[in-house]
Amino acid sequence: MAILAKMLPQSTSVEKLGEEVKRRIFGTLKRSLYVLRVDTGSCNGCEIEIFAALSPLYDVERFGIRLVISPRHADALLVTGPVTRQYRAVLERVYRMTPDPKVVIAIGACACGGGVWYNSFAVEGGIDQVIPVDVYVPGCPPHPVAILQGILVALDVLKQKIEKVSYREEKPEEEWKLRPPLALLFERETLVKISWELYRDIMRTARKYLGYLYGVQLVKDYFALLSEVRTLGELREASKKIVEAWNRDPRIAQVVEELNKLVEKHFAQKH
């Protein structure tokens, strides 16, 4: 028995949550929640994530939620896809065939609003153009945990986390502030006065080789360095520190070398 006890989930609050789910579902249905997955022309990305949510790693079934294959058995519809024109009538029929009370959960960007195909002639552009939707789960595809959360939000077990954000500018002079790396252009005294053109070239070179994420990170590091050094020789020495900080990646070394060359070229032009 000791072995079996080890295999059981250790947490009690998940159990409690399961109890809550059960109480809510059983209160209305007197049995488990049956879910039907409806694919209205999705790319299958969302399906893969739904099946991942069913896998032991995330395990929707521990909340007593099961997949069924007929709308007549279903209490909830997990709808994916942007609703192709061909599928519209089918979706309407599936919705009518599902006994009340029912919950409709739109999974993925396609179902929530058409995704990248929202204005295509061949799709309706979202589930809510055809049938009423109870919960939207954005993502392309959504993370299995996000799908789990979506189902639990639909059952009112979890609270919805996101809410509408509004911002209105009142005093334009005071409210606006620059963010790095552009802010660094105006904040610091540097070896070479960084002109807009030099900034642009540095940014362009770093991003050409490293992409938008690492490129911008490297530029931030590089600007911090530029404000410390006094001469070009020092710059060459100090730039080794960056390579050091980036795990001595030879590719980074090459990009830093390119940036050094840019600054030197710029320096030579000025004097």
Next chain:
Amino acid sequence: MAFIKLIEHSSRRGVATHPYPEKPFEVDELYRGKPVLDASACIGCGACANACPAETIKVETDYGKGVRRWTIYYGRCIFCARCQEVCPVNAIELSREFELAAKNREDLTVVAEFKLGSCAKCKGYLDVSIRHVELAQKLLERSEIANIMQELARYMVMCLKCKRSFFVEKLGEATRG
């Protein structure tokens, strides 16, 4: 007797299931979740709206209220980070937030409004926000060709109509004499 093996195996491995929602689920450091706008940095230029493949970011000019309105509907976002890539002031970044389930469409939206500048000639609304002009002026000061651009800087604070008429006037002057 295969199931005995299974029991043995699972007793060794323990529980694989993540105890979500009891514990928060940690996604990867580079996970691309909800794009978050830093409204105090955005200039309302619309580069993100141009780049967004799902066209879920919209930037429009409301001349009635005199604002540039930035809106996003997260429902249609495909978390591609192209908005982050193109933003000239790095005002929008993808966070690691992924639990975005919402009960109505409204909750999935963000609206930000930026005041429009005023035209130096006709005193009407400019077609861009005050911040946009300010940024352009700031960058022009730091440009290597700032002195050449002085003439052009006058166009910056003119609305589209005035710009046109100003240009035509200049053109007329040039061709006449």
